[in-house]
Amino acid sequence: QVQLVQSGGGVVQPGMSLRLSCAASGFSFNTYGMHWARQAPGKGLEWVAVIGHDGSYRKYAGSVEGRFTISRDNSKNTLYMQMDSLRVDDTAVYYCGRDLDLGRYLDYWGQGALVTVSS
């Protein structure tokens, strides 16, 4: 069965960096695009970034462009999000998700990882 297991959340100060990981299993990871989305405490969902199956295509939401970098290692079946210059308003639960239909939807989601940015 499809599984996405996340790790790497935590508490950091503003301006610092953090890397999230998402380990995939149960499907051919190297044939699927992948997404990151986030949810601030008590709020709705926000799409963050997408990466193509081979890593050559990457797009970001305006709120994170230039600060966050999505990447993948198909040899390890793992998706990453490097988050630099973190701000207080980046505080959220971050979810990885498998792409469905060429970037249109997320059909399987990880369990989420809480990132708290606070001084």
Added chain:
Amino acid sequence: EVILTQSPVTLSLSPGERATLSCRASQSVGSDLAWYQQRVGQAPRLLIYGASNRATGIPAKFSGSGSGTDFTLTISSLEAEDFAVYYCQQGSNLPLLTFGGGTKVEIK
């Protein structure tokens, strides 16, 4: 950016009742719309994509309809596990995916 407006914000119903949730887009998204369910403390789960296609393993009590700017998610008969928050999401204005603000279906 495509803005999705969901209504109502909260829907109070009893088990066994029918739930009708609405999602309106600020511009046409064709049929590129999905619905997700999020239970408390859990990740979202894809229910419907392409406006009316049920995702893998989703029971037939969930159905989606609509096109253009107006969409509906219907839950035919509510069970205890259906009380949750539901989000719509557009997949038309790529790569920028956007979500609606959510509808909470609560027990009356």
